[in-house]
Amino acid sequence: MTESYQGMLDEEKVFKDPVHRYIHVRDKVIWALIGTKEFQRLRRVRQLGTSYMTFHGAEHTRFTHSLGVYEITRRMINVFQGRPHWNEEDRLLALAAALLHDIGHGPFSHSFEKVFHSDHEDWTRAIILGDTEVNEVLTSVSPTFAKDVAEVIEKTSPNKLVTSMISSQIDADRMDYLQRDAYNIGVSYGHFDMERILRVMRPTEDQVVIKQSGMHAVEDYIMSRYQMYWQVYFHPVTRSAEVILSKIFQRAKWLYKQGYEFGQAPVHLFSFFDGKPTLKDYLRLDEAVVLYYFQIWQEEQDEILKDLCVRFMNRRLFKYVEVNPNIQMGDWARLRELFAKAGLDPDYYLVVDSSSDLPYDFYRPGEEEERVPIHLILPNGKLRELSRQSDVVESISGKKRTDHKLYYPGDWLEAMDEFEEEKREIHMLLNKEG
Template identity: 35%
Template sequence: MLPNSSRTYHDPLHGAIALDNSDPTEALLIRLIDTPAFQRLRRIRQLGPASLTFHGAEGSRFTHSLGVMAIARRVFDRIAKRYPQVQPHRPIVLCAALLHDIGHGPFSHTSEEIFGNHHEAWTRRILRESAPVRQLLDSFDPSLVDSLEQVYLKKYPVPFVWQLVSSQLDCDRLDYLMRDSYFTGASYGKLDLDRILMALSYDPVSQQLVVARKGMAAIEHYLIVRYFMYAQVYNHPKNIAATWVLEQAFRRACEQFALGGIEADDTVTAWLTQSKLPGEGSSLSGAPVKLLPLAHYLAADDGVLTYHLQRWQHCADPVLVDLCRRFLDRDLLKALDISSLNVNEQEHLMQQVSIRLAQAGFSATHYAGIRVACSRGYTIYQRGIRLQSAAGLQEISELSPLVKTLIQPVKRAWLIYPSEIESSLSNFYPKLNSA
């Protein structure tokens, strides 16, 4: 790279995201973006298998991470002009925003459901153990890795810093709500980003991220958008069904691999047989296993796992063949809303489904189950959202009746089952509707 060269990323949401190589912090960001660990995020979809439901949901963790950094820089630089005492924290804020998702596994959050890994823990491990990333951070500031870990654990001594990255009103959520709305076509997910960012401020006494009282309406809108995105996009029944099929395919693959029934490359072999972090202790099959090496974690992406699903369509196990085919051809299972049934009725329904599956020649273990999805617009944790008022800092739910209603979680229970038994199921519970 030439000494004075800059870097510009043209983003559909934020326009030109320009990084200036003459700025030491932004020069570091350019080099971090160029590391293999960060470039890997290009190969991981932001919304996992949601493109099977929303065909435009093809965006990657790479584009999202750049967007979070762009928003964080915009907020921080504006506030730092008024409160210059926060300026020394700029490298920490921007690096934390850029790298916050570097630990995501294949299919993003879906791999956490399937394999039990946690991307936050892998992010911290990558910062410490991935040589290209660690060397860049250490050469800039030997204490930077420790500071970033404090941010991700919400232990950084200045709350404002970690709140910009991970809180009820952070740059991560602002970007993913806007980005996911844009790519899924969910028009109710549009945010007035300018108004929200103008409302954000810094309280020098508590050192917190706060919101100006006049900005409450913009924050209320943001929280409503978040609620609808969870209810209508993230917890969409087709997403739940797609995740179920993917999970069952890899669970069956683990069983077959242990029996010698299928083959896998070294990377997927490690994912099927080894735990992801110390203390997790078991593979998909439940057997005690060894720690997954970082190299195998970083070698896995959407393409690697999808390639194996394609290979396993030709194995000898009919269950695995069918599960892989269903996911790849989008021949998904059905999702039936059974939220109106009590627990006993749900269990009884599941028993009837198991009987019907057995009669139709299906394995109830892999082809049916109950999934519960929870949608909530606002949760009071990690200091919540504080508004500036004449009485001092106040929790937003104390001032907004609308936000208070969003605190209540809305749970929906979904029965997952194959369409082959749908007619008999509708006869059993005719008032329930499938999606």
């Protein structure tokens, strides 16, 4: 018989937290969800993937972030209680969705997803609705509760207010990761006055809005996010590590398809190589498992897999140059040819990586991803979209920034004395300017 997790704990549980000081848990359901094996797996998945190669403090996990998002949502609810448009019956739905929003993330999430055409959002749904401890806990609340939680996280829920608390342009998720990431890596960019923002948040029928008096705190938050993306999340050294990581997965998958005999067979990855992983396969994976294979593969017979793993495990990363696709990409075929001639397989050792971010956007109906803009509530009760009130936000609103970098093994290139002519031409093409 399924145990009931209804009601409150006899005594409040607290987690000591470096960002929020304390995280408070009173609901039996939340405490039970934290104790599930699927949620505990998040202790073994870093929040920032390969960023620890750049910022040595970036060792915090999806587990700590998920608790943080839960805590911010709990504090939002405290502000909303007793106000128009807030339904106290939605409290547990908001808390559970906040806690579980990242439950589907895997090891080195985004690099892993690219190579294996996987999507952490699909896995999140599978964990919440599948044969899991998480589903068992959620189902004890009501037969439809798991589905309701999944829909909030997927942004398909009819409950738009709760959805916006977890996922919008100013939400509990972003407010936690900006502060938590900044704290752990030691930069000042991600800090903003969250307490002020929480105090001026108000519920409406279909989204969270901000009192006009809190506009400057929101401006600070948006600029913090902008700086964190370009100074931290898209850092070129982190991206170099991601490129190598992706190429390791790509090479291992290719070797598997060729019938190659690994010295240490990656049994945990076989179903991913075949494109048919089950939920059980996915939940067996974490970063400790992946790094175990990388460690062992440093002694593989295949030279490319071996080299890439040595590079990743010992932080011997690729060099990079800024590229303009309109210039260097015209020389792409020639660059590949020169790399191949010098004995460097261009499929693994010549990689263009692009990053782009849209720091804030107003409403654009009909777009593939419709972003709900931040609205200010004026003293007369009317709503006004943030960029129409704030010159700071208007200056970056709707402006997508993209940059492109080309990664290559600079150490190998410099050491190839027998290919001086090719080396000179490669350098010339890499440093070509328009």
